Amino acid sequence: MAAPPLLLALDQGTSSSRAALFDTDGRPVASASAPLEIHYPADGWVEQSPTAIWESQRLAMSRLEQAITPEQRQAVISCGITNQRETTTLWKRSDGSPCGPALVWQDGRTADLCEQWKASGLETSWRAKTGLMLDPYFSASKIRWLLDHETTASSAAAQGDLCFGTVESWLLWQLSGGTIHATDMSNASRTLLMDLERRQWIDDACAEIGLPKQALPELRPCRGDFGVIQAGLPFAGVPIQALLGDQQAATLGQLCLKPGEGKCTYGTGAFLVVNTGSSIRHSDAGLLSTLGWTDEHGTPTYCLEGSLFNAGTVVQWLRDGLGIIGSAEEVNPLAQEVENAAGVMLVPAFTGWGTPHWDPSARGLLIGITRDTRRGHIARAALEGIALSVASLVELAEQAMEQSLGELAVDGGAAASDLLLQAQADSTGLRVRRPVHLESTARGVALLAGLQAGAISDLKDLVPNRSQDSSVFEPQQTLEQRQRWRQRWNDAVSRSLHWNG
Numbered sequence: 001m002a003a004p005p006l007l008l009a010l011d012q013g014t015s016s017s018r019a020a021l022f023d024t025d026g027r028p029v030a031s032a033s034a035p036l037e038i039h040y041p042a043d044g045w046v047e048q049s050p051t052a053i054w055e056s057q058r059l060a061m062s063r064l065e066q067a068i069t070p071e072q073r074q075a076v077i078s079c080g081i082t083n084q085r086e087t088t089t090l091w092k093r094s095d096g097s098p099c100g101p102a103l104v105w106q107d108g109r110t111a112d113l114c115e116q117w118k119a120s121g122l123e124t125s126w127r128a129k130t131g132l133m134l135d136p137y138f139s140a141s142k143i144r145w146l147l148d149h150e151t152t153a154s155s156a157a158a159q160g161d162l163c164f165g166t167v168e169s170w171l172l173w174q175l176s177g178g179t180i181h182a183t184d185m186s187n188a189s190r191t192l193l194m195d196l197e198r199r200q201w202i203d204d205a206c207a208e209i210g211l212p213k214q215a216l217p218e219l220r221p222c223r224g225d226f227g228v229i230q231a232g233l234p235f236a237g238v239p240i241q242a243l244l245g246d247q248q249a250a251t252l253g254q255l256c257l258k259p260g261e262g263k264c265t266y267g268t269g270a271f272l273v274v275n276t277g278s279s280i281r282h283s284d285a286g287l288l289s290t291l292g293w294t295d296e297h298g299t300p301t302y303c304l305e306g307s308l309f310n311a312g313t314v315v316q317w318l319r320d321g322l323g324i325i326g327s328a329e330e331v332n333p334l335a336q337e338v339e340n341a342a343g344v345m346l347v348p349a350f351t352g353w354g355t356p357h358w359d360p361s362a363r364g365l366l367i368g369i370t371r372d373t374r375r376g377h378i379a380r381a382a383l384e385g386i387a388l389s390v391a392s393l394v395e396l397a398e399q400a401m402e403q404s405l406g407e408l409a410v411d412g413g414a415a416a417s418d419l420l421l422q423a424q425a426d427s428t429g430l431r432v433r434r435p436v437h438l439e440s441t442a443r444g445v446a447l448l449a450g451l452q453a454g455a456i457s458d459l460k461d462l463v464p465n466r467s468q469d470s471s472v473f474e475p476q477q478t479l480e481q482r483q484r485w486r487q488r489w490n491d492a493v494s495r496s497l498h499w500n501g
Helices: 050-067 070-075 111-119 123-130 139-149 151-158 167-175 203-209 246-253 312-322 328-335 375-401 418-428 440-453 459-465 479-496
Strands: 006-012 016-022 028-035 076-083 088-092 162-166 182-184 218-220 240-245 262-266 270-277 288-294 300-308 345-347 365-367 407-411 431-434 471-473
Touching (some): 006 167, 006 440, 050 088, 050 167, 070 076, 076 167, 076 246, 111 139, 123 203, 151 162, 167 240, 246 262, 246 270, 246 288, 262 440, 270 288, 270 375, 300 375, 312 328, 312 375, 328 418, 345 479, 365 479, 407 418, 407 440, 418 431, 418 471, 418 479, 440 459
Parallel strands (some): 006 076, 262 407
Antiparallel strands (some): 006 016, 270 300, 288 300, 345 365
């Protein structure tokens, strides 16, 4: 008897690449990962090697293929790719060689360029068309920087030999043996180059950054035929049938299928995404309007998103910068050594603020220190700082939706911390639900690939199982305590703004 079908997810993240197998109910079967180095050549600069990104993903695929049985390998029927979004790569169409580094989503080197664009009056029209802010976070200014500073990029553009892509496009190019240059609408919606309503590239925006139209990837629905994994690669012959940005994939993986349902993923950053259905919701308070996913015909589901650039990086800093923990797993026990943070607050604006301030010149802040401050207070303040930052995003989303979220689904590596999630419940007043399996990102794109392959008929059929094996955190603070805590936090955040330069 044939083995039940399996779905392959390639999950390319900021600090690692994963390959994972799921069954058609979205249950994890096997996974493997490989690390990925991040480079910080100057203050606010964050970059990676495009070649290293691909090699890391290929290594994760190879490790997974070697770890599973021949029967499981034979049962893999479809592949989906999910990825760190906005991270920008340019390469030569003729030989696939990169034109400079990949500028990571956190990279802020284009802050001055974005300010110039704002001063020239571009922000209003770009925000209206794209749903995004004119910020270094998004791909447009990164492309312009590479064209201005990498001679191989400008030369390739002049010769008609340039390809632009975010990470999923770069991986698809590699997986297809250089035969497919395409992207999906969820990733394209994060570039500042796609009209959110028309779901088409914006000619004026491409002209403004100097990107030739022939360098753009083909814009496709999130589900469809993206070719097959080429011979000689792990999982050769498996059809690629879904592409999805990581935060949209996590939202789908958490089965946030109805308007008003939302999730927060705690990874390198923290990202709140709320389903708004078939309508584009706009926020005047700094939330982003973005495309969640599409069906095979390109019919969209839209979302509101709040973006916090630093979450897991705070824990990394406690380990690598301060040296008060030896591993990320030690932060929770250390924070539990104290009953509270004793007035200490850690504002995690290491590389600037995203939502709602959109201030690339903001910097991190540790405030409230006394002679009695201990390592545990700082560790607790770090976790609470992540939760309080997300609480501000939740408040803005509820205002834009004109309704309470009621419940917040959570995932990502830092969601393993009970202390963080209790702080999240206390700071928002919401019930917080953590699934037993935290890697919702890979699950989401696997489910989308399964839909396209015909192995899954309707994701709604999986919703009744959503609450099984979940941990739930209920708010324990009074409204008065929450408001006082949040006000003190807002005061601390205000001190971190407009700091650098």
